[in-house]
Amino acid sequence: MGTLTDLITLLVDFVTSHAQILGIWVAAFFTLCIYSFLYRDNPFYRFAEHLFVGLSVGFGIVISIHQGLIPFAWDPFWEAVTKREFMGLLKLIPIAIGLLFFARLIPKYSWLIRYPIAILIGIGAGRAIPNVMDAFIFRQVHGTLTPFGKIHAGELGFFAIFGAILMLVGVICTLTYFFFSIEHRGVVGRISKVGIIFLMVGFGSAFGNTVMGRVSLLIQRVDFLLSDWLRLI
């Protein structure tokens, strides 16, 4: 038993000492596998793609158990049992509700899965109303209108005043564009046309940011291949 443990420890030490260099080669191989898709769909890409899906799902399972179930369900439950803090036994209720997801595996009782789904959706919907109202309605409206108070107090310069007016006009015009209860004709039509202009600038800048984000990732991967792997730069 002791010899086998020593042998495994030796093996683990050997792999650990070479893990970094092995990791660089493996990462380079999979990077090239995925870039091979630029030529066309091929076995190397499919190999990397399927392995990636499996690893990601496995990672998701491990993380959701170790960062969700264990700290929030198992630990309080175990403390309740060992230290006789019986409030922790309350955690048995959500565990039991969560276990109903497994009813999906038994066709006869698969309807039981509606219980946990309904609870999750109910909690989500209930929390969404005040939180969305606060963060995305009140604060956004507040942010749009606050500068006008400063304009009134004479605290803003010309460009800031121009920016504040532009912001208000943009928000109203964009909202009008998405207001479908009346036909977009006449004044409403003209306002919604201005809304399209703001939307196009918004989409353009979002597109520009996305492109730069992707290009940054590309630079990072090329840098990895040339620097860490090939040591050319």
Add this chain to the structure above:
Amino acid sequence: MRRQVPLILCFLFGIVMMLVEFSPHPVSEGLRAEVIEWDLIIGPFALVIGVVTLVHTHWIRIRRRVEHWQYSYLVFIGMIVMVAFGLPMGPKNGGNELPKWLEWFKWFKGPENEVFVWFFDNVQVPMEATMFSLLAFFIASASYRAFRARTLEATLLLAAAVIVMIGNAPIGDVLWNELSPVGENIPSTARQWILDNPNLSSRRGIILGVSLGVISQSIRIIFGIERSYLGGGD
């Protein structure tokens, strides 16, 4: 029983969670914290549906020998490797050395297991980054098709994107400062102005619209008007 009870549960949890958000009373704050913990406990179980569906899909692919069925084994291998190394957690013994009969468990470190971390760092993360960087090429070809300045709207889209891209790259400012006698760092300043003004105002408009939609949909769900999440059947 099969449809009514879930609707009632959804209503109760929805109403309670909505009301306790507004109440600063210790009881309601305690209730809120408890239910959020329930949410965090129940949530991971939902992964069961995803995993079962994925396994079922690939199992069917293998059984029916559909095109490229062999790759489905890789999905299982990847999943099993991560779960096998990342899931088992040995006794910690408060940081002290483990008794002899338990020393086998020293390799069971949960997500801190070296093999699990190695696969994450050297396989999963590089592949994820490469997948996203791959989009740089496709986005370039998409922009070639989309960015034709034929109308005012398309021209604005093109101009905003180009200014943001040039303003984002350090070379934009460097070239401007070298070549233009007027102003300093104009590309990055113009980019920031676009992001802070017309871009933000359109985003605010979209956010306000989406938020109103989220609220109305949440009310529909809580009151059982929207019940598509229950699925079909009895």
